[in-house]
Amino acid sequence: MPPQQAATQDEARFRLAMASAGIGMAIVSLQGEWVDVNPALCRMFGYGEGELIGRRVHAISHPDDLPLTAQLFERLHSGEADALDAEKRYIRKDGSTIDVLLNTALMRGAGGAPLYFISQFRDVTAQRAAERALRELNETLEQRVRERTAEVEAAHRRLEAFTHGVSHDLRAPLRAIDGFAAQLDRQAGAALDAQAREQLSRIRNASARMGALIDSLLELARIGRAELRPANVDVSLLAEWVAAELQDAQPQRPARVRVQPGLDAIGDERLLKALLSQLLRNAWQFSAACERVEIDVEGARAADGLHFVVRDRGIGFDMAYAGKLFEPFQRLHGSEQGAGHGIGLTIAQQAAARHGGTIRAEAGPGPGASFHVALRDLALPAQERARDNTETRAA
Amino acid sequence: MNGKLAPDKEILLVEDNPDDAELTRIAFAETGGDYRLRVVSDGAEALSYLYACAPAELPALVLLDLNLPKLDGREVLQAIRAEPATRSLPVVVLTTSAEPFDVDKVYALGANSYIQKPVEFERFVEVVRQIGLYWLALNQPPTTP
Numbered sequence A: 001m002p003p004q005q006a007a008t009q010d011e012a013r014f015r016l017a018m019a020s021a022g023i024g025m026a027i028v029s030l031q032g033e034w035v036d037v038n039p040a041l042c043r044m045f046g047y048g049e050g051e052l053i054g055r056r057v058h059a060i061s062h063p064d065d066l067p068l069t070a071q072l073f074e075r076l077h078s079g080e081a082d083a084l085d086a087e088k089r090y091i092r093k094d095g096s097t098i099d100v101l102l103n104t105a106l107m108r109g110a111g112g113a114p115l116y117f118i119s120q121f122r123d124v125t126a127q128r129a130a131e132r133a134l135r136e137l138n139e140t141l142e143q144r145v146r147e148r149t150a151e152v153e154a155a156h157r158r159l160e161a162f163t164h165g166v167s168h169d170l171r172a173p174l175r176a177i178d179g180f181a182a183q184l185d186r187q188a189g190a191a192l193d194a195q196a197r198e199q200l201s202r203i204r205n206a207s208a209r210m211g212a213l214i215d216s217l218l219e220l221a222r223i224g225r226a227e228l229r230p231a232n233v234d235v236s237l238l239a240e241w242v243a244a245e246l247q248d249a250q251p252q253r254p255a256r257v258r259v260q261p262g263l264d265a266i267g268d269e270r271l272l273k274a275l276l277s278q279l280l281r282n283a284w285q286f287s288a289a290c291e292r293v294e295i296d297v298e299g300a301r302a303a304d305g306l307h308f309v310v311r312d313r314g315i316g317f318d319m320a321y322a323g324k325l326f327e328p329f330q331r332l333h334g335s336e337q338g339a340g341h342g343i344g345l346t347i348a349q350q351a352a353a354r355h356g357g358t359i360r361a362e363a364g365p366g367p368g369a370s371f372h373v374a375l376r377d378l379a380l381p382a383q384e385r386a387r388d389n390t391e392t393r394a395a
Numbered sequence B: 001m002n003g004k005l006a007p008d009k010e011i012l013l014v015e016d017n018p019d020d021a022e023l024t025r026i027a028f029a030e031t032g033g034d035y036r037l038r039v040v041s042d043g044a045e046a047l048s049y050l051y052a053c054a055p056a057e058l059p060a061l062v063l064l065d066l067n068l069p070k071l072d073g074r075e076v077l078q079a080i081r082a083e084p085a086t087r088s089l090p091v092v093v094l095t096t097s098a099e100p101f102d103v104d105k106v107y108a109l110g111a112n113s114y115i116q117k118p119v120e121f122e123r124f125v126e127v128v129r130q131i132g133l134y135w136l137a138l139n140q141p142p143t144t145p
Helices: A003-020 A039-045 A063-077 A125-191 A194-225 A235-249 A269-285 A319-324 A344-354 A382-394 B018-030 B043-052 B073-082 B100-108 B121-139
Strands: A024-029 A034-037 A083-091 A097-108 A114-123 A230-234 A255-259 A264-268 A293-301 A306-312 A358-363 A369-374 B011-014 B037-040 B061-065 B091-095 B113-116
Touching: A024 A039, A039 A097, A039 A114, A063 A083, A063 A097, A063 A114, A097 A125, A125 A194, A125 B018, A125 B121, A194 A269, A194 A344, A230 A235, A230 A269, A235 A255, A235 A264, A235 A269, A235 A293, A264 A269, A269 A293, A269 A306, A269 A344, A269 A369, A319 A358, A344 A358, A344 A369, B011 B018, B011 B043, B018 B037, B018 B121, B037 B043, B043 B061, B043 B073, B061 B073, B073 B091, B073 B100, B100 B113, B113 B121
Parallel strands: A255 A293, B011 B037, B011 B061, B061 B091, B091 B113
Antiparallel strands: A024 A034, A024 A114, A083 A097, A097 A114, A230 A264, A293 A306, A306 A369, A358 A369
């Protein structure tokens, strides 16, 4: 192939490469005018090819970056480098500024005489914007952390004040209702007819229910914000303890509660006691229609904590409403079937959640319901771990 | 002592809620004890009464509600413990709060005991009976062996 023909073929290949390149490419004359531009470059700057060719690159350079461009050309001219990288800003046709990573090489002829520049342009506007935003974000981070902390503390104080208010101010009128109803019953009970006495007893029952409801709401609030005190907890023992409390409250009720021994967890004992109290009480209450309360607590250690299930043979529930079970004030049964105020399972779930755990309810296939609890062990404080090690060694 | 407070001794109830004051009075009557109950309805009144008492007139027991107007129960308790004349008065804090935080704080301030007022009247009577027994235990002369 004659040299002339080879050169033409090279140029054709180069043009094809330029036209199909994903990044902006251009040939710029030694005088700084656009000689050739590719479609990617036109898209980047928002100009048509015809609007650029013949015009000076300076015309669309950001004014602040002109000295940088001059310096770049100078260094290439002097032969200090064959190619240079720089980051420059340009003004698009729509007036917006774009950040560009520029690579410029000076092409020289056979005798070393400079011919033209070949430049590649990569749009890094989005990347730089993201970096700037991140930098600003970091600079204001501390300020925002302070603001958010203050907000959380204020919310916490409001919650404290609310809890305090509920605890004191709602209970006091209830005590008056129950106390004076009791007095009325004592002093005038004999003179009242059966219906009036029944109504008086309804007043007292209602105030007792509301008292229990207030207690549960307070427990829910307490469980949500109590400081966790991780320790080794014998969950089997807690379950036995709760079962004994339930039996004490109803000594005549035939009941069989079987608890698998040796269920251990690392958790907060108070919270786990509340969790078991709610689940076992739930099981006990919904067994009201059964001749005998039958509850089984069994489980096994998983890699990261204790998994156990509380199973009863009571009236169960419709799986279609399983999701509603743990929502406060949601009840699937009436109080004549054993339902309470509808907060118990929310308390249990909250206690599990504080342990990074979950509770899942399942009905049937036979009678009854089962509540599957997955607890994740809490991290023991350092001195507890040390004591544990000592005990292990001693054993 | 025959199960009763000495007739010249009284219990000072610091309680701003008239319903609670009346119920406490009824509950004391229910227990059958011969208690003289003096009721004051705010913290400042409680302190000025106590400070004006001659040593022999000091109440045998102070039942102190925590939520009080003007000076609250905690401030009253602190003031009682700070004053030499009243420092050793037995004080039982009465409150509706079952918050463990409050319980710890009240003991730290120097309460002798802490009783949560229950909603249910019968339990309230039981609590008052316990207060009477507590008083007896506190004031029992030492038994000679």
